[in-house]
Amino acid sequence: MLFSEILKDLDWEETGKSIYAKTSRDVERALAKAQTPGAEINLEDFKALVSPAAAAAPYLETMAGLSRTATQKKFGKTIQFYIPLYLSNACTNHCIYCGFNHENKFTRVTLTDEQIMEECKVLKQMGYEHLLLLTGESPKEAGIDYLEHAMQLVSPYFAQISLEVQPMDTPDYERLRKSGLHAVYVYQETYNKERYKFYHPAGMKRNYEWRLNTQDRLGLANVNKIGLGALLGLEDWRIEAFCMAMHLRHLQKTYWRSKYCVAFPRMRPHEGEGYQPQHVVSDKEFCQMIWAFRLLDDEVEMSLTTRESRDFRNHMVSLGITSISAGSQTDPGGYAHPNTEVAQFEINDNRSPVEMKKMIEEQGYEVVWKDWDKVYDFHDVKA
Numbered sequence: 001m002l003f004s005e006i007l008k009d010l011d012w013e014e015t016g017k018s019i020y021a022k023t024s025r026d027v028e029r030a031l032a033k034a035q036t037p038g039a040e041i042n043l044e045d046f047k048a049l050v051s052p053a054a055a056a057a058p059y060l061e062t063m064a065g066l067s068r069t070a071t072q073k074k075f076g077k078t079i080q081f082y083i084p085l086y087l088s089n090a091c092t093n094h095c096i097y098c099g100f101n102h103e104n105k106f107t108r109v110t111l112t113d114e115q116i117m118e119e120c121k122v123l124k125q126m127g128y129e130h131l132l133l134l135t136g137e138s139p140k141e142a143g144i145d146y147l148e149h150a151m152q153l154v155s156p157y158f159a160q161i162s163l164e165v166q167p168m169d170t171p172d173y174e175r176l177r178k179s180g181l182h183a184v185y186v187y188q189e190t191y192n193k194e195r196y197k198f199y200h201p202a203g204m205k206r207n208y209e210w211r212l213n214t215q216d217r218l219g220l221a222n223v224n225k226i227g228l229g230a231l232l233g234l235e236d237w238r239i240e241a242f243c244m245a246m247h248l249r250h251l252q253k254t255y256w257r258s259k260y261c262v263a264f265p266r267m268r269p270h271e272g273e274g275y276q277p278q279h280v281v282s283d284k285e286f287c288q289m290i291w292a293f294r295l296l297d298d299e300v301e302m303s304l305t306t307r308e309s310r311d312f313r314n315h316m317v318s319l320g321i322t323s324i325s326a327g328s329q330t331d332p333g334g335y336a337h338p339n340t341e342v343a344q345f346e347i348n349d350n351r352s353p354v355e356m357k358k359m360i361e362e363q364g365y366e367v368v369w370k371d372w373d374k375v376y377d378f379h380d381v382k383a
């Protein structure tokens with residue numbers, strides 16, 4: 001069964017009511033389970049952990065401590081480093097919250113082979129082994145053929161290649177695995193089907209179900225790692241978190257050979273033009289969400305991008321996060337030729353990888369530049 005079949009029975013309003021009705025007793029029950037070896041946090045417990053009742057200071061402190069212990073137990077005192085490489089900012093979609101929106105008039109760039117290699121040279125000098133390739137969603141400029149070729153170009157130089165591009169079909173993912181695909185991240189933005197149409201008024205991204213079932217298609221293609229998430233700031237984060245938890249559980253049960261990563265891109269209020277988040281998520285609420293996920297699942301990877309502030313990232317290193325980017329540019333060609341004309345989102349933490357590494361090591365953690373080799377990705381790929 002695909003996830004859209006499961007989610008269609010969820011009533012957004014009623015789910016919200018049941019989360020807001022959770023009491024301190026429900027939170028204590030969930031936390032007691034989290035401290036009992038062998039006990040499993042279920043989705044009702046998860047509702048309690050993301051509810052306003054769990055936002056009380058003593059509960060948050062307990063959640064933070066448990067999240068730290070659970071993360072260290074599974075991942076050690078380590079943080080993985082990865083770097084995004086934007087290949088193209090061409091996009092046919094009209095997402096109202098994004099700088100790459102089709103209606104924004106600026107020069108669209110899709111990197112040539114030479115430009116890709118120029119970027120890679122800079123990223124290798126920074127020390128990166130885990131590369132995340134990103135594009136807008138424009139199959140004409142950056143479709144399957146372009147992506148396959150780009151992956152073949154960069155593959156010899158990096159240990160791990162991941163994608164954050166338009167959703168594709170299972171045979172396309174199978175094809176890309178042969179060129180070194182390790183992981184794919186696709187964010188639903190919002191799980192609220194009605195509101196989804198408002199945020200995505202035109203373009204192929206308007207198809208809610210096609211996007212929602214992308215992780216199923218990735219699971220069917222046996223992609224090693226599958227990422228999911230919601231864009232925080234669009235709708236009520238507590239209900240989005242619950243839908244993500246449902247999604248994660250469905251995928252883990254159905255495609256148990258893949259690993260999973262959740263990410264929480266967060267919009268912040270900003271000055272000037274552009275879409276303002278209607279449901280601002282505070283730092284405290286953001287922490288609550290991350291810790292709730294760690295108590296739900298001690299194996300799921302969680303990443304934090306440079307959207308977040310320096311202070312916030314410093315604090316979260318030891319509290320549940322497993323991977324982080326540093327020194328990121330969000331405009332294509334921006335590493336070799338920094339250009340701030342149009343970026344997909346505002347970067348809040350401009351520290352270099354060297355500075356981030358120092359901060360992480362000062363907390364007694366180790367930076368992992370490489371935790372994988374492509375040879376493991378190919379064990380079941382037919383030539």
Ligand code: SF4
Pocket residue numbers: 091092093094095098099100101102135136137205
């Ligand atoms: S969020 Fe993605 S799909 Fe939407 S406009 Fe931006 S780049 Fe295009």
